Amino acid sequence: MTDNAPKNSLTLLGLGDMGTALARTWLAAGHRLTVWNRTAAKAAAPAAEGAVVAASPAEAVAANGLVVICLLDDATVGSALDGVDLTGKDLVNLTTGTPAEGRARAAWAEERGARFVDGGIMATPTMIGVPEAGGYVFYSGSRALFDTHRATLEVPAGARFVGEDPGHAALHDVALLSAMYGMFAGISHAYALIEGEDIAPKDLAPLLSEWLGAMGFFVGNAAERLTSRDFTTGVVSSLAMQTAASGTLLRTAEQQGVSAELISPYLDLMRRRLTADPAAHGGEDTAGAITLLKR
Template sequence: MTDNTPRHSLTLIGLGDMGTALARTWLAAGHRLTVWNRTAAKAGALAAEGALVAESPAEAVAANGLVVVCLLDDASVGSALDGIDLTGKDVVNLTTGTPAEGRARAVWAEERGARFVDGGIMATPTMIGVPEAGGYVFYSGSRALFDTHRAVLEVPAGARFVGEDAGHAALHDVALLSAMWGMFAGISQAYALIEGEDIAPKDLAPLLSEWLGAMGFFIGNAAERLTSRDFTSGVVSNLAMQVVGTGTMLRTADEQGVSAELISPYVDLLRRRLAADPAAHGAEDTVGALLLLKR
């Protein structure tokens, strides 16, 4: 940080792997940081790097107007901050939680006289403070708070404001993570199928990367169809044909002695959509099947 760059004062509560990475990035950038952690040793280790160590959460909150919280879960946030005067504070909650927890925590903060923003971190600790790694954080809640502190929030990772509904940061976070886990499940199934065969995983790896990249068009296609509710125009591989094709995947898994538990739920969803009305749904894209997920 150059001498002409503004320095900010903030508090960070929670020094797990992610909290510690955030703290070190703010300290390295020259910001004045007060920290508190239930396990005092973690806070003490940052003192040598310039952090001010508070003796209690109340002392940490009182030290600065901007209070960032990065704890294990929503219950931990309440445990650390209940009973503390938050009047006039700007609370940024980077604790992983659900949309409902984010909304409830926003009401909780506002009732205590604080502005509130919830965050969803799309990065691992090793990506924090490394712009080229591509990590960023979703923020939602008070737009005024976000605009006021955007410069300091962008120091550890990119900042993306996704709306004044305090639950939307967590919702974006979990939506992306859900897609990631689904991809991991499919990749795991692919490697399981070749286990014990004369096919090296390292040889399949580039083929997987290439194929999954080519299938990325599905993301935009699904968004367009869900917006228009048109599941039949321009369909290349219709639902009826895809359902037939799923049988080959399941039989191959059985022949290879591999459980189909990672892919069978999606296969079942496609089959349910087709069975509900073969004449109406057979010519559709597979996107329509996801409507069955909404309860």
């Protein structure tokens, strides 16, 4: 990956699978990179590709104004940077964490004289540096920091700024991952149902993909209803009807010898919304059940 734009220098703390992928991409793009990793042996590959290896986090941070962090967890970030002078530094934290950790780490950085942006990586290491793979990173926190370094941050993957609240990158990350695991749960249950039957998983696969794609309308529909708080206008398949039909799903699972543990929680949520007030909620869209999840 080459271009005629000026190349920035940066520091990267952390050379796990994701950190190594980030390092290789920046190096391939011609950026000057200083790296540090607690296990020094992991720095050998980036060093062979031109990275400067720092002996300590303090040495790595001192080398550049932009410092990208991709460590195990928030506690590791605190441990690695304990006592390190961060005055005037721009910290971009790509370590997986919670919204609360992002906000606390932003305050911690600002107290030490640094600007801070938190990130949530929506990609696997193999997607880094491969634009056609569709990976990207959510960023939130200092808009000025993001704007200053956007070109550098976009080298490994697309960059999407989601607000100046430092917790919003992690919140977007976890929201999307939560939806993904919910989808995985349904797909897993579907495959379990056909185990032992004369139905090949590879034959069910295209049907699952097609059906899940068709049901994607629920994403936008739920967003509109949660915004308007109108769960009754234009309902096609009511909560009462879907709750009644859910019995068939549970009986089929029982008859097929399949645990319903992956789908029962959502069916129970719909039933709870309905039984709270059948007259008020029976004609609603199922999106109304979402309101029960907020404690």
